Amino acid sequence: MPIRAAVERVNGIVRGWVNYFRVGNSGQAFGKVKQYVERKVRRFVAKRAGRRGLGWKRWSREVVYGAWGLYGDYRVRYYNPSKARLQPNGIITPVR
Template sequence: MGSVNSALLGWANYFHYRNSNQALEKVKTHTEERMRKHLMKCHKVKDRGIGLGRFPSQQLYTKYGLYKVPTTAGWKSAHALACRTSESRMR
């Protein structure tokens, strides 16, 4: 779990900018599905519906400690503020 979280955190920090909401949502969904698939394999659960019930998304984060990829870009306002500041200096 440590190496998965490390990779997710690095990826999210690098690409977490203005118009990345859809990409971040896809990464989050893909990570949840892969983690669930891994847990189903370890616990010998073959039915996907049972796997969804047994390993819900919230449990992946609380019990197993998966890093929750942010799905909203946090830099939108900071970036806009920085642009306005540099534009006002140029004038």
């Protein structure tokens, strides 16, 4: 399996998980998940290349998150009720 295809499969799962748990206090867990996913992807690429280790010196984070396209938006978003809209913005059409 090509690297980009493997990373795309991983990204779909991680992106959904992060978006589900993003609201709240999950920053510490996100750090652990990000490190785990990066290690797994590095190990996959190293095995594919027939090398030992995880390639920390071989591939920088710019390569992993930039060139390979690994998902990296693990920011926590806090719910702010003062910014929430109570009334919809626009016209609502009834469903028949």
